[in-house]
Amino acid sequence: MSRSAILVRSAGGIERGFTIVVCRACKDPPCARVCPTEALSLRPGGGVLLIPSKCIGCGNCVSACDIGAVMWDYESMKPIICTHCGYCVGFCPHNVLGLEEV
Numbered sequence: 001m002s003r004s005a006i007l008v009r010s011a012g013g014i015e016r017g018f019t020i021v022v023c024r025a026c027k028d029p030p031c032a033r034v035c036p037t038e039a040l041s042l043r044p045g046g047g048v049l050l051i052p053s054k055c056i057g058c059g060n061c062v063s064a065c066d067i068g069a070v071m072w073d074y075e076s077m078k079p080i081i082c083t084h085c086g087y088c089v090g091f092c093p094h095n096v097l098g099l100e101e102v
């Protein structure tokens with residue numbers, strides 16, 4: 001999961017279950033507001049799109065996301081931003097993940 005935009009966090013062992021952290025597609029995204037280079041553009045319908053060529057790797061967006069949905073790519077030293085492709089939805093057998101048309 002080192003280069004994934006989704007995080008599975010343990011709530012304290014198998015018995016207590018797990019929490020899925022994934023971008024909620026904010027309408028007014030804090031991650032974009034703190035970007036000094038406008039490398040995160042507003043995505044129609046919510047969330048952001050990363051423009052890698054503009055990113056200076058400052059990490060502000062990681063700190064700004066309240067739910068911790070901005071992961072970090074230690075190879076490129078840039079954030080990993082969910083593209084809302086919906087690929088993960090198809091792998092959850094319990095329909096926990098969903099993608100809505102906006």
Ligand code: SF4
Nearest residue numbers: 035055056058059061
């Ligand atoms: S790491 Fe990149 S995308 Fe994130 S706030 Fe800094 S410049 Fe913007």
Ligand code: SF4
Nearest residue numbers: 023024026029031065
């Ligand atoms: S990464 Fe976080 S702050 Fe940015 S749009 Fe997604 S949930 Fe909102």
Ligand code: SF4
Nearest residue numbers: 082083084085086088
């Ligand atoms: S919607 Fe796509 S980019 Fe976002 S967490 Fe799921 S698989 Fe990853």
